[in-house]
Amino acid sequence: MASTTTRDQDPSEPESAIKTARRQLQQAADHLDIDQNVIERLKHPKKVHEVTVPIERETGEVELYTGYRAQHDSVRGPFKGGLRYHPDVTREECVGLSMWMTWKCAVMDIPFGGAKGGIAVDPKDLSESEKEQLTRRFTNEIRSVIGPTKDIPAPDMGTDPQTMAWLMDAYSMQEGETIPGVVTGKPPIVGGSEGRDSAPGRSVAIIAREAIEYYDKDLTATSVAVQGFGSVGSNAAKLLDDWGANVVAVSDVNGGIYDANGVDTHAIPSHDEEPEAVLTHGAPETLTNDELLELDVDVVIPAAIGNVLTAENADDVAADIVIEGANGPTTSAASAIFAERNLPVIPDILANAGGVTVSYFEWLQDINRRAWSLDRVHDELETEMLAAWQGVREEFEARDVTWRDAAYIVALSRIAAAHEMRGLWP
Numbered sequence: 001m002a003s004t005t006t007r008d009q010d011p012s013e014p015e016s017a018i019k020t021a022r023r024q025l026q027q028a029a030d031h032l033d034i035d036q037n038v039i040e041r042l043k044h045p046k047k048v049h050e051v052t053v054p055i056e057r058e059t060g061e062v063e064l065y066t067g068y069r070a071q072h073d074s075v076r077g078p079f080k081g082g083l084r085y086h087p088d089v090t091r092e093e094c095v096g097l098s099m100w101m102t103w104k105c106a107v108m109d110i111p112f113g114g115a116k117g118g119i120a121v122d123p124k125d126l127s128e129s130e131k132e133q134l135t136r137r138f139t140n141e142i143r144s145v146i147g148p149t150k151d152i153p154a155p156d157m158g159t160d161p162q163t164m165a166w167l168m169d170a171y172s173m174q175e176g177e178t179i180p181g182v183v184t185g186k187p188p189i190v191g192g193s194e195g196r197d198s199a200p201g202r203s204v205a206i207i208a209r210e211a212i213e214y215y216d217k218d219l220t221a222t223s224v225a226v227q228g229f230g231s232v233g234s235n236a237a238k239l240l241d242d243w244g245a246n247v248v249a250v251s252d253v254n255g256g257i258y259d260a261n262g263v264d265t266h267a268i269p270s271h272d273e274e275p276e277a278v279l280t281h282g283a284p285e286t287l288t289n290d291e292l293l294e295l296d297v298d299v300v301i302p303a304a305i306g307n308v309l310t311a312e313n314a315d316d317v318a319a320d321i322v323i324e325g326a327n328g329p330t331t332s333a334a335s336a337i338f339a340e341r342n343l344p345v346i347p348d349i350l351a352n353a354g355g356v357t358v359s360y361f362e363w364l365q366d367i368n369r370r371a372w373s374l375d376r377v378h379d380e381l382e383t384e385m386l387a388a389w390q391g392v393r394e395e396f397e398a399r400d401v402t403w404r405d406a407a408y409i410v411a412l413s414r415i416a417a418a419h420e421m422r423g424l425w426p
């Protein structure tokens with residue numbers, strides 16, 4: 001597999017999401033005949049909104065938080081992307097994540113651009129009513145730049161369907177009418193889609209299944225380790241388990257559990273049910289998050305935070321396939337090492353794209369005021385994921401590139417064509 005970043009160039013780590021995203025963009029662009037002006041434009045967000053969000057804590061003190069909404073590109077449709085509550089949220093991280101959303105929507109061929117937002121806060125430090133206050137105030141601060149045809153937020157790390165319901169309500173109250181399409185990932189009772197919550201994990205499992213078959217392995221004889229047991233990790237682990245894979249390790253922020261005979265994925269509470277609960281589940285062995293990534297398994301799925309596969313551990317990753325459940329889990333230096341080792345890494349912008357795909361289904365349901373059944377959501381997601389997998393696989397086979405470059409080539413070709421058709425600078 002060819003990679004234009006080499007081990008010797010070894011970009012310094014930890015690299016910011018924006019730097020990684022730009023490096024990946026240029027690397028894919030080098031394989032295509034695209035106007036370099038378009039590429040330069042795509043290295044920058046269209047707009048970044050930064051706001052201060054004050055809330056009154058239950059102690060009576062007023063605390064100020066910083067929130068962002070980065071809007072990267074909207075040439076193919078409204079900005080779209082999640083909202084993250086995490087202490088490490090920064091402007092640069094939101095911009096990098098918004099770029100990945102642009103490519104993700106294009107890989108899936110859905111009519112959205114890319115955005116990402118967040119608040120630098122540890123949601124575990126806040127009570128339920130403080131989180132509600134924070135979400136409502138943040139929504140008011142960004143109200144003029146979001147909307148069903150402008151920019152549509154969704155869940156990401158640290159946010160959930162309840163957060164989206166508060167966002168929808170705060171926006172709707174100001175607009176004077178109920179506008180479910182302003183946000184996706186809501187509970188179905190207020191216009192959310194069945195299956196949105198589990199969709200990113202489901203797509204990770206579907207893509208893992210296809211990759212396992214592509215590399216001539218039998219799913220029922222495949223061992224899997226999953227880092228992170230939240231919306232993405234827990235659903236991917238449970239589905240692969242249901243399909244017969246041997247899920248031998250899972251983890252949360254405190255570390256993981258290992259059982260060579262397979263852990264009972266359905267018996268472990270997910271982050272949503274009970275945060276930090278993995279280690280409370282009895283298992284023959286425990287391990288650190290770093291050890292999990294180096295387990296000698298067939299498939300490893302980092303599905304928590306970014307930058308966990310680095311120059312430091314890339315040579316020690318013993319799995320045969322890496323499926324990126326998280327956004328940006330692999331640094332540029334680690335990508336170069338994996339390419340040199342011929343270790344397939346199926347990229348985030350394809351593997352976890354089920355989330356935004358079912359968000360698109362939700363948006364369609366909101367416009368039509370007509371809910372789909374869970375079976376329909378699953379069927380249509382399966383169809384979309386297989387079509388995207390096939391498109392990326394064709395590029396992978398036709399060119400001597402990594403899976404990441406292949407996915408970028410599909411995405412970038414569509415985005416560049418749209419820019420050129422609309423006149424370069426929309």
Ligand SMILES: NC(=O)C1=CN([C@@H]2O[C@H](COP(=O)(O)OP(=O)(O)OC[C@H]3O[C@@H](n4cnc5c(N)ncnc54)[C@H](OP(=O)(O)O)[C@@H]3O)[C@@H](O)[C@H]2O)C=CC1
Nearest residue numbers: 157158228229230231232252253271275276304326327355
């Ligand atoms: N939610 C979505 O729709 C989508 C999310 N993603 C990406 O997937 C990743 C996970 O998101 P999501 O599942 O929603 O997040 P959640 O908040 O639902 O869960 C996060 C999980 O990761 C664990 N975790 C947190 N920090 C660490 C750490 N340092 N090391 C190991 N585990 C850690 C948490 O542990 P604990 O329970 O102990 O807190 C929890 O199990 C993110 O990169 C996100 O951007 C991608 C596509 C869609």
Ligand SMILES: O=C(O)CCC(=O)C(=O)O
Nearest residue numbers: 081082154156355356359
């Ligand atoms: O559903 C969405 O709109 C976006 C989900 C998301 O943030 C992501 O895929 O990273």
